[in-house]
Amino acid sequence: MADALVVKGLTKVFSNNLVAVDHISFTVKEGEIFGFLGPNGAGKTTTIHMLTTVLKPKEGSAIVCGHDIAKEPNEVRNCIGVVPQEYTADEDLTGLENILLCADLYGIPREISKRRAEELLELVELTKFKDKQVQTYSGGMRRRLELACGLINRPHLFFLDEPTLGLDVQTRAATWNYIRLLKKEYGMTIFMTTHYLEEADMLCERVAIIDHGKIITIGAPNELKERLGGDIMTLSIKDTNADISPIIQKVPRVKEVKKQDGTYRIKVEDGEETAPTILDAIRTEGHTVTRLSLTKPTLDEVYLEYTGKTLREEEESKEAMFRQRATLRRARG
């Protein structure tokens, strides 16, 4: 089957010489949910902006549903749906009015848009609130309204930018269910960004980890976890000055040992069975283990492995921060 999205060497440099997206290339297959995982300021939103024709790339190309974003922007716009990170629904209008406004922007005739709007409102369970002003909506309701707006033109490729930013845990899980439901109903391809590892793990069929504008690795969440090659054991010993890495390294089935801030991060096969052997080896050398944990690999570990750090907040442009704060405020409201 054809690819829904083909990106080659896409690059964006802002006027202050900040390279926001640095020669990224990837493809999204027809019908899959593809996730961009990375910290704030990694270039996720900039990538979405370029793919949705809001920003012009400096270099590189992208083919969205068979149309080039630079040469045929209007064809691209017609076949995509976008749910931005911000709550863009107009607060002074009602839910229904907002959806119909979106429909009008695509030039959908009223008789069709009315039918579709009712259907979408039903799916995201907002029918009861459709004539209420959006300012009375909760964060989760707003998110669902945005999802419905984005689907009014029956897009082929659906862009979701941080779909659960600022939502509480329960609402987040509910939102995932709505996304799955909508996907089942309309069968579109989804490209989404997130900085929640759990979200990428739960929703995405394939994930690209992006940092500093570059794609670090791409793969299915399970594949990425397997690529780590085993379980992760972390331990600390009493004598923080000593380095016992060589001792651990000698234990069979230990694949890698890293010492970070007095903690040893050990990659092992069959963690449950290898752990006692490691403990024995350390004890034989006269050291005392003070802390110990064993985890099955999660995307967190994958992330840590590839970027060398946990997901962190990075300084962003004033404008982006303003928008994100506004989103967070409204999500809580």
Add this chain to the structure above:
Amino acid sequence: MHKRNSNSQNPLHGLWALTNRELKKWYKNPYLFILSIIQPLIWMALFGRAMNIGAIFTSNPIALPPSLISLIPPQVLPQFEQALSNVSTTIMENTFGTTDYFSYMSVGIVSFVVLFTTMFSGMSIVWDRRLGFLNKVLSTPVARGSILMSKVFNAVIRSIIQAAIVLGFAFALGLTVGPDFTPFNLLGVFAAVFLISMGLSSIFIAIAIRSTRWETQMAVMNLLNLPLLFASNALFPTKLMPDWLQPVTKINPITYATDATRQLILYQINMQQLVLDFTFLGVFAAVFSAIGILLSWRYLSR
């Protein structure tokens, strides 16, 4: 692959949808609506009634000194006194073109309303950008020019409605119409309001098109609005202004809009001048909305 939707390619569809969104924010919010009407009325009351320039003459009757009266033959004295009291009317007539400053002023307030309404159209594009709405609209196939023109038409429609309300109040409070006035002239007034608000809002939006800071917009607005108002004939005749200011008033579109409105409502119509007014306003509106559309093609997406 992707099946082409049977969507209308009519650019007016999206334009009207976006314009209607802006208008709804106005008329669905009664406080905002009432406040935007009250403000010009306050101005009309303050400038037109409180600062009643005509009263300077009527409240200071010029009494002839007795020594002078004794010199005037008694049979011409009544005519002499009559002529003297006509002086004030003549001064008013020559300065303002009408004997009633309130009438002069309340028509000027129409331009004032237009200026203050259009001025804020730049703000709304800054907010749309900051809140992410603009990005969402940019990702839809709606014509780029429609995004800008929707804001222009919003300002135009608001201006026309507010101008109608202001004129309605002015008539109710005793605006005295000129000899050539017919209700049909009001259509001409609204045409003038249409053109001036189209041009002015295009300017304010063009200034804001790349901006992400509303503070900058506020500064621009503060810088432009009162000078534009005072360097025009909206409140005071330009012919009495100093020479250095004259050229400014000559290129200030508000002068032409106000003059056209006064001709249509208060004065004896001078056809040549009226044609000049409308030509200037037409060119002004066409040039600046064209510039606005060109800028929106070029600069809305970055």
